[in-house]
Amino acid sequence: MTDPAPRTDPEIPGKPTSASRTTLSHIMTATDTNLYGTGHGGVIMKLVDDAAGAVAGRHSGGPAVTASMDEMVFLEPVRIGDLVHVHAQCNWTGRTSMEIGVRVMAERWNESTPAQQVGTAYLVFAAVDAQGRPRPVPPVLPETDTDERRFQEAQIRRTHRLARRRAIRELREKRVAEGLLD
Numbered sequence: 001m002t003d004p005a006p007r008t009d010p011e012i013p014g015k016p017t018s019a020s021r022t023t024l025s026h027i028m029t030a031t032d033t034n035l036y037g038t039g040h041g042g043v044i045m046k047l048v049d050d051a052a053g054a055v056a057g058r059h060s061g062g063p064a065v066t067a068s069m070d071e072m073v074f075l076e077p078v079r080i081g082d083l084v085h086v087h088a089q090c091n092w093t094g095r096t097s098m099e100i101g102v103r104v105m106a107e108r109w110n111e112s113t114p115a116q117q118v119g120t121a122y123l124v125f126a127a128v129d130a131q132g133r134p135r136p137v138p139p140v141l142p143e144t145d146t147d148e149r150r151f152q153e154a155q156i157r158r159t160h161r162l163a164r165r166r167a168i169r170e171l172r173e174k175r176v177a178e179g180l181l182d
């Protein structure tokens, strides 16, 4: 499974990971609850998309749109009153897309314990021009061993995303060719 897309545009200088790393914080209130009275997953997902979008905009130096969100994992419930921190960074860049990794931490309102990790997510953003067409992004330059590991893991996810899309498209085309219309 190889990625046929060129990894970067050689004309654009790279940008280090730290140049676009972003944290958003939010106190969970009574309007952020689900039916069980804990934090609503959709509220967390919006914070995740907001933080990732800020990173994508900073890294690409302009507008960027969410192309996909995968592996949104909720590890622990968030509770009302918790101070939630959403840390996001650019893990990987392609020609016009960026994978943004997000870690969600919660400081419990009624405990003096360190912030607990409550979720993670990986999003792909595409940088777009004024007409909404994909435009090239600067290659991300990993700075630490952790950044490098995240880059390598993002490349694996990218390869699997492309392979999955291709396999599903081929299956659908095959079913249509066989006259199996859904």
Ligand SMILES: CC(C)(COP(=O)(O)OP(=O)(O)OC[C@H]1O[C@@H](n2cnc3c(N)ncnc32)[C@H](O)[C@@H]1OP(=O)(O)O)[C@@H](O)C(=O)NCCC(=O)NCCS
Pocket (backbone or CB within 6 Å): 005, 006, 065, 066, 067, 068, 093, 094, 095, 096, 097, 098, 124, 125, 126, 128, 132, 133, 134, 161
């Ligand atoms: C994302 C979007 C710009 C892609 O446009 P497109 O015409 O399909 O262009 P491309 O196929 O060249 O894709 C552009 C890049 O995004 C990546 N991409 C597109 N769809 C993707 C998906 N579902 N998952 C992962 N990456 C994706 C491509 O691999 C490509 O990356 P690369 O240049 O680094 O190789 C377009 O589909 C779009 O505007 N979607 C709506 C986005 C939006 O409005 N988001 C907010 C939702 S409210």
